[in-house]
Amino acid sequence: MLTYPEIDPIIFSLGPLAVRWYGLMYVLGFASSYFLVRKQIKQHNFTQLAKHFEDINLVLILSVVIGGRLGYILFYNLDYYLSHPSELLAIWAGGLSFHGACFALIVSGWIYTRKHKIDFWPSADIYVATIPIGLGFGRIGNFINGELYGRSTDLPWGMVFPTGGPVTRHPSQLYEAFLEGLVLFTLLWWCRNRPWDKRPNWPHGSILALFLICYGIFRSIVELAREPDQQIGFLFGMMTMGQLLSTIMVVTGIALWVLRIRSTRHPEK
Incomplete structure (x- = not known):
């Protein structure tokens, strides 16, 4: 058995303001994505996206927070928040769902690119290739907070x-940081240039599709070791x-x- 490294979730405080490791992880994730997306835009000379880079970043960041919060409320704890509406916005107390954030990212990105006449599919591929970095940092934040731990082992x-009682548990947050963070980022970053080669089996949108498939598989695997949410249990x-x-x-x-491959083989006339 390893000893859990108890780290104070608060890095430092200035009066009522507390800087937490979990919040810092989000900042690091957003910053990493910002620089890597900008690098790809320059690499591919994607002028459409470059003109709206700062604005779309703001939209996507807000989508992560709002979508993540709504996803957690709807998928994981709706009854509680209906009974405690004053806590709906208490994000600092925890409660963000990646699935909700992912849905919000895709929808808001599609709406924004459509409104400003930017090609959605290559834009989505560029951004989604960087998402695993934020996921990895976020899971490390969960580990520091001692939350979302695993089942007994x-x-x-x-x-x-x-907060998990005297039971020895899987450090499932670290499993997720490895699979959803490091492994998934390495895979997507290695594959990211393939759509630009215009190969039949790698049209624009392939990186987004690959992300959805691989994240879903990795998350499902880790869920086998992760403690189910107490208020839901097993479905x-x-x-x-x-x-x-x-x-x-x-x-x-x-x-x-499948749809993206068909669209390149049978383009609209």
């Missing part, structure tokens, strides 16, 4: 989390909410890939 790297006797939403992501990603 007798494996030698199990840990006892401060259909064996599935967690995270697995259900991730399965929808995988199916959507496969359908998107």
Whole structure:
């Protein structure tokens, strides 16, 4: 068994203002995405997107926060927030859903690019290739907070989390940081130039489809070791909410890939 490294979630305080590790992880994720997206825009001379770069970044950041919060409320704890409406906006207390954030990102990105006549598919590929960095940082933030821990285990790297009782548990946050962060980023970053080669099986939108498929698979795997949300438990006797939403992501990603390939083989006249 490993000893859980208890780290104060608050880095420092200035009066009533507290700077937390979890918030810093979000900042690092957004900053990393900002610079890597800008790098790709310059690399591909994507002038359409370059003209709206700052504005679309603001829209997408807001989408992450708003979509993540609404997703958590709707998918994970609707009854509680209906009974405690004053806590709907208390994001600092925790409660963001990546599935909700992902849906909001895609919808808001599609609306913005359509309104400003920017090609959505290559834009989506450029941005989505950088998302795993933020996911990795976010899971490290969850680990520091001692939240979203795993199920009980007798494996030698199990840990006892401060809020998880005396049970030795999987450090599932670190599993997610590795798979959804490092592995997924490496895969997408390696594949990111393929759509620009205009190969039949890699049209624009392929990186977005690949992200949906791989994230859904990785998340579903980690959910096998992650403690189900107490207020929900298991669905259909064996599935967690995270697995259900991730399965929808995988199916959507496969359908998107097929549709994008067909669109390049049979373009509209």
